[in-house]
Amino acid sequence: MIVVTRLNGGMFGVNPDLIQRVDSAPDTILTLIDGTKLIIDESMDEVIARVNEHRARVLARSRDLQSSTAEPVHAVPSPVRQRPGDSDADRDPEPPAPTGNQLRRVR
DSSP, X not given: OEEEEBTTSOEEEEOXXXXXXXXXXXXXXXXXXXXXXXXXXXXXXXXXXXXXXXHHHHHHHHHHHHHHTXXXXXXXXXXXXXXXXXXXXXXXXXXXXXXXXXXXXXX
């Protein structure tokens, strides 16, 4: 969310992904994707800077989360069908169950 100010001084948050257009004539008007128009006190340049800053924070947070969860991903083997006459010793052992924040890929 980015925080913007109404002309009367009240502040509110807007999801920047819902902004379709920003106009400046002379007041700044945000047009949302559903057609809603919001008149705000900030300039067009300020709105663009806030949207860019918001997106940069989202990308940085995503990168931080990826680097902090760089634990190995365990692949789960496809199930082996046991044929008549096969013993349990002939099959591959089960992989260890994931613990904590480990992820498993399922095919």
